[in-house]
Amino acid sequence: MHLTLCIYISQNDLSPSRSRRCDPASERSPRSFSVVIETKTELWKKLVLVPCKHCLEHRNMPEDFWGGYGIVLDAGSSHTNLYVYEWPAEKENDTGVVQQVEVCKVEGPGISGYSQTTEKAGPSLVQCLRQAEGVIPLKQHQETPVYLGATAGMRLLRLENKDAAEKVLSSVEKTLRSAPFNFQGARIISGQEEGAYGWITINYLLGNFKQSGWKKFLHSLKSVSETSGALDLGGASTQITFVPDEISSESPQNLLYFRLYGKDYRVYTHSFLCYGKDQALQQKLARDLQSTENSSLFDPCFHQGYQRTISVSNFFKNPCTSVEKKQFPFSQLHIEGEGNYEKCRRNIQNLFNKTDCPYSSCSFNGIYLPPLQGDFGAFSAFYFVMNFLNLTSDDPFTLDEVASAIKKFCARPWHEVKLQYHQIKEKYLSEYCFSGAYILSLLENGYEFTTENWKRIHFLGKIGSSDAGWTLGYMLNLTNMIPAEEPPAPPLSYGSYVGLMVLCSLVLVSVILLAWLLFHKPKCLQKGVV
Ligand SMILES: Nc1ccn([C@@H]2O[C@H](COP(=O)(O)OP(=O)(O)OP(=O)(O)O)[C@@H](O)[C@H]2O)c(=O)n1
Ligand SMILES: [Ca+2]
Incomplete structure (x- = not known):
């Protein structure tokens, strides 16, 4: 058996x-x-x-042994992931106790990819919901909340075709309601929420919110909050979120206020729609197309020998490229790779408009950015790309080392890259050169990270067993698992209690012994006795 x-x-x-x-x-x-x-x-x-x-x-377990479960579906522009979180009974308000116990990647495109066949968006999630049923104890299915948050792909679809976006959401809602869990909503979250919940997730997992003992004392002496900033790069949008040193009220739409575990946080966040790595590539190609006279284009961001054909008519339907729309005498564009990192960087630089800044400082496109502060956790595609390029080791690489590694990779001919990484999807593999160059442009030119503060960026996929991303923060917030005030200090743990008892007993015995020695001086201690 x-x-x-x-x-x-x-x-x-x-x-x-x-x-x-x-x-x-x-x-x-x-x-x-x-x-x-x-x-x-x-x-x-x-x-x-x-x-x-x-x-x-869990038949043989006490009722409260397993605590609770929650499910969040991250309906991103490129794909949907389902996460199952678990937390121990009665401890949900402690920091860092909620953990990811399962992740399921939904087959097929992101839900916004079902704009032409909206009724198929919901059924695409069934397989992952079944997987979640297998992970969560049967008894707890009904009380397990399930949330779906859609990000930039659906924000773009809503701009392009509101009706299709609503139909897609209705289809996923129907499927989620038919699952045995407690459906709590399927909605498009804002870019601000995406940034804020990503920041909450990583700081929760890093244990930065609740400090105890000497750590708390040390932090009370400092004015700044010791939290880590969050950098998220998706397919269609990207977010930067951190606690700046000093907050100016120049751009209130970029500021969020949180009170978590008894502490106030003033957080800067901004989400750039169309600056996720897939849409950034689309934007770049749309610009390149403007100066193309015939139907072929040499692209420095693809490997030499790589070829791709795109349909020009569909290309400008997307809100990220529609401003560049014009008539072309051809319907198909043939792209041929050149593998030239420097040229690619110059090409990408055009996506960041650094000329007008109505504030004291800006990132790009006239968006306020306060001076960068502290460490940053960079996740999602920041991590996927840097991890592929072997640039995520614990001993961080310098900015120059990273640039030269990407340059070297871009210069490799496509047939050689394809042969070495035959197990990697061609869509991903063909774009790592562009993505590496884009990440450097975004961080260096867009946000103005320098050689000095580059080492403060930590590329991370997971923290413990949980993926870095907005989903955990979203669930913690919606289930009220992060209290505004610090919960009362728990009574002493069993270990500390035993330790304290032993210490008290030792002190008591020593005092008694000392007193006895003082009052009944034994003969051996009396003067004259050798
Ligand atoms: N091993 C992987 C996995 C994903 N990707 C790429 O990373 C991007 C997707 O990142 P993700 O964070 O999953 O984006 P989404 O959540 O789908 O997009 P968004 O947040 O913008 O809605 C896509 O370009 C995808 O092709 C990659 O290069 N390598
Ligand atoms: Ca995402």
Whole structure:
């Protein structure tokens, strides 16, 4: 008989954390088996072994053992991801306790890709919802909230075709309502929300919100909040969010105020629609097209030997490129790669208008940006691209090293790149040269990161077991899991209590011994006795 054990390791009785997922292949195992081992040295450390069948039912577990679950679907422009989060019972207000236990990548395009076949948007999510059903205990399905947040792809579709965007949302709502979970809404979130929730996610996971002991004391001496900024790069939009050193009220639409765990945060955020890496490429091609006389175009951002054909008529339907629309005497454009990093950088630079700034300082396109402050976590496509280029090691690369690595990669002929990375989707692979150059342009020219503060950018995919992104922050906010005020300090833990008792006993015994020695001086301590 096939029997696979799921192992759960718990730091204490109430906060188990899943160390291994159920193997669906073995969930049919009919044997029931449950063991609880308490080690003698660490009384509070428990190891629980349950066969996979019971991972779904948890029959032998106390009612409150597993806490809660929540599901968030990130309906991005390029694809949809479903995340399952889990938190231990009664601990949901602690910081860092909610963890991602599952991620499912939905097959096919992002939901905005269903603009012509809107009724198919919802059914595309079914497979991942089934996967979530297998992860969350049956008993808890009904009370598990499920949220869907759509980002820039749907923002663009709403601009282009409002009716189609509404139909897509109705279709996904219908599917989510038919799942056995507690449907809480499917909506297009704003760019500001995307930035803010990304910032909340990474600082929650890094444990930056709630400080205890000496850390709290140290931070109370400093005026600035020790939070990390957040840089998110998607397919259609990009966000920058951080707590600036000093806040000017020049551009109130870029400021957000939060009170979290008893502390006030004044956060700057901006979302650039059309500056996600796919739309940035579209914008670049639309500009290049303006100066093209015939139907072929040499592109320095693609590898030498790479070729691609695009349809010119569909190209300008997109709100990110429609301003560049004009009539062309050809319907297909043939693109041929040149693999020239410097030329590519110059080409991309045109996307960032640095001429007009109505504020004391700007990023680009006349958007206010206060001076950069602190460390930044850069995730989503920032991470995918830098990780592919092997530029995310713990010992950070300098800006020059990063630039020369991308330059080297861009100079490689396409047939060689394709041969080496045959397992990677051609759509991704063909664009890593452009994406690398675009990331440097955005960070260096757009936000004005320099050689000095470049090392403050940390490219990260996950923090612990959770993906960096806006979804966790979104769920924490909507389920009220981040309190405005600091929850009262918990009573002493069992370990600290035992330690304190032992210390008190030792002090008491020492005092008694000392007193006894003082008052009943034993003969050996009396003068004259050797
Ligand atoms: N291994 C991967 C995975 C994704 N991508 C690219 O990364 C971008 C998507 O990043 P993502 O953060 O998933 O964007 P979305 O959420 O889909 O877009 P948005 O946030 O703008 O709605 C796309 O260009 C996709 O082609 C990549 O280059 N390599
Ligand atoms: Ca995204």
